[in-house]
Amino acid sequence: MLYLDNSATTAVHPEVIKVMQDVLAKNFGNPSSLHRKGIEAEKMLQISRNFIAQTLQVKPHEIVFTSGGTEGDNLAVKGIALQYQNRGRHIIISQVEHPAVRESCHQLENLGFEITCLAVDKTGCVDPELVKTSIRNDTILVSIMQVNNEVGTIQPIQAIGDIIKKHTKIFFHVDGVQGYAKIPVQLKLWGVDLFTISAHKIHGPKGVGALYIREGIKLFPQITGGGQEGGIRSGTENIPGIVGFAKACQIAREIFVVKSEEMSNLRRECIVMLEESIPSIVINGPKDEEASPYIINLSIPGLKREVLVHALESEDIFVSTGSACSSKKDITSPVLDAMGIAKDLKLGSIRVSFTYDTAIEDIEVFVGKLAQVVEQLLRKN
Ligand SMILES: Cc1ncc(COP(=O)(O)O)c(C=O)c1O
Structure with a gap:
């Protein structure tokens, strides 16, 4: 998992x-x-x-x-x-x-x-x-x-x-x-x-x-x-x-001190890998220093958020659609609305969030599976 x-x-x-x-x-x-x-x-x-x-x-x-x-x-x-x-x-x-x-x-x-x-x-x-x-x-x-x-x-x-x-x-x-x-x-x-x-x-x-x-x-x-x-x-x-x-x-503070730079690099590498593997991907929000190392929000044009979440779930990977509070409702997120994100990207946005023990190997598995799932879903569309 x-x-x-x-x-x-x-x-x-x-x-x-x-x-x-x-x-x-x-x-x-x-x-x-x-x-x-x-x-x-x-x-x-x-x-x-x-x-x-x-x-x-x-x-x-x-x-x-x-x-x-x-x-x-x-x-x-x-x-x-x-x-x-x-x-x-x-x-x-x-x-x-x-x-x-x-x-x-x-x-x-x-x-x-x-x-x-x-x-x-x-x-x-x-x-x-x-x-x-x-x-x-x-x-x-x-x-x-x-x-x-x-x-x-x-x-x-x-x-x-x-x-x-x-x-x-x-x-x-x-x-x-x-x-x-x-x-x-x-x-x-x-x-x-x-x-x-x-x-x-x-x-x-x-x-x-x-x-x-x-x-x-x-x-x-x-x-x-x-x-x-x-x-x-x-x-x-x-x-x-x-x-x-x-x-x-x-525990969090002890690990944070050791890992803060590592986590920022991890997010950056994840974005690079995502953009290489899925050229159509859109990263919603800041790409680097202005972002928390622990959160990436992304959209794949043409794919709906719940379809992506469930397709990843069938691969035993758990991500979410925006915030936990709005994920079950068929409405767009006020946060993405405020950022002026286009409607199809909003309806396709998922949030991937890490913690201090997320490793580069996890990111590789995630990006690989996401690319696979996206290819299959886009082919079906
Ligand atoms: C920024 C922010 N504020 C407040 C909350 C609410 O916290 P709690 O779940 O402990 O009530 C959350 C939870 O998602 C959050 O992300």
């Missing part, structure tokens, strides 16, 4: 499974309990929080655990909007944000907020100048993702951050779900106020994530109750998931 859908989710790392099994079996205490079992669980929570904070070079109390990227994005966007609405009701996002950000903004629109949705260029990139010219007196939040989940575009977060820094009343949220532990993150340098991450994209468990919230920022909580996580996100913490998340971060 060749699994190349790592942007949708990753296999849980065996060491993550091991630590989670241990916690599930032995450390079942509630971290809020005063007795020994509670204190034991609280200690694990603290160690995991400290570790994740350290990976982001922030303070432990600036990390709030969530149920994943979707919750982190919702908490950041709606939390800022509802908390600071007296300052203004204008929010800036881009046309290529994840639905978790987009839909949060739609909800806010219904509550009277105004959303500016910035256009992108043909590689899916946001122009920082557009951010600058869209800022108004009543702007309270800019939310731009670090890496696009469908085409891999790395956004100019530092340049956008430099603009926002000049406006002390505007908060900057970055959805880092596809960037964290894969490409460099420098929250302080970039002037990021809120940063969303998720465990299952880096070989951790599903249903766990975290939101970095810069010290001093208040968020309007969306889940209220027992006041856990500093009152920002109530609910008994998912200790096995959180411990597994911290372990996944540790």
